[in-house]
Amino acid sequence: MNEATIPPTLAIPLPPIEPPKGEREYQAFLRLLPGLLATHRGKYVAVHDGQVVDSDTDEVGLILRVQARIGYVPLYVGLVTDQPLVIRIPHYREYRPQGSP
Amino acid sequence: MRFRYVEQLDPPAPFVQVTLRCPTTGTRAVNLPAQVDSAADRTVLPGSVVAALGLVEDGRAHFQGFAGEVVELPLFLIEVQVHDLPAVFTRAVLGPAEPHILLGRDVLNRHRTVLDGPQLLVDIEGPTTG
Numbered sequence: 001m002n003e004a005t006i007p008p009t010l011a012i013p014l015p016p017i018e019p020p021k022g023e024r025e026y027q028a029f030l031r032l033l034p035g036l037l038a039t040h041r042g043k044y045v046a047v048h049d050g051q052v053v054d055s056d057t058d059e060v061g062l063i064l065r066v067q068a069r070i071g072y073v074p075l076y077v078g079l080v081t082d083q084p085l086v087i088r089i090p091h092y093r094e095y096r097p098q099g100s101p
Numbered sequence: 102m103r104f105r106y107v108e109q110l111d112p113p114a115p116f117v118q119v120t121l122r123c124p125t126t127g128t129r130a131v132n133l134p135a136q137v138d139s140a141a142d143r144t145v146l147p148g149s150v151v152a153a154l155g156l157v158e159d160g161r162a163h164f165q166g167f168a169g170e171v172v173e174l175p176l177f178l179i180e181v182q183v184h185d186l187p188a189v190f191t192r193a194v195l196g197p198a199e200p201h202i203l204l205g206r207d208v209l210n211r212h213r214t215v216l217d218g219p220q221l222l223v224d225i226e227g228p229t230t231g
């Protein structure tokens with residue numbers, strides 16, 4: 001009679017996935033948001049290396065100023081609000097399979 | 102400025118020519134076709150355009166499409182110039198699957214745009230200041 005042998009179970013460790021810098025800055029903004037609502041509500045803040053580095057009511061001016069200072073690298077500039085906006089782009093193209101008239 | 106509808110699309114669609122410029126690096130892409138899309142809250146850039154200009158994101162926002170799905174996408178500060186009209190700043194969004202630029206109301210509302218469907222013509226003027 002054959003004895004069933006159980007093969008060894010191999011664990012496959014995956015290296016941690018580092019999110020891109022823009023995503024990290026956005027996550028930092030979300031972590032900082034509760035405190036920012038008390039100090040910067042209604043303003044745009046710029047987050048770089050996990051910290052607020054500048055703020056303004058003019059988002060374009062803020063982006064240009066911060067990029068002039070730190071260089072053209074990914075950052076997060078967003079409005080401090082507890083009612084985040086969902087932007088609508090209701091764009092669809094009609095799907096026509098190849099060969100259809 | 103007057104443009105003819107693109108008749109390769111069915112039904113024909115209003116397009117204009119735009120030049121995009123990154124205000125920080127100065128990189129430009131000239132005379133790109135952009136579909137006039139008054140249903141879009143925000144101007145959309147195809148991935149190929151973002152790559153060609155070497156844009157890096159300066160923010161993120163949540164976007165809702167036709168079927169109601171909401172996705173998080175990166176934003177890019179960009180100057181948009183319709184033909185030789187004065188340029189306007191906007192924070193455009195990446196449209197990974199879009200074949201063309203979509204010119205949304207963030208830019209369109211700075212211009213006077215007339216769509217003449219029967220004649221397949223789009224007239225665009227402006228932009229307004231402020």
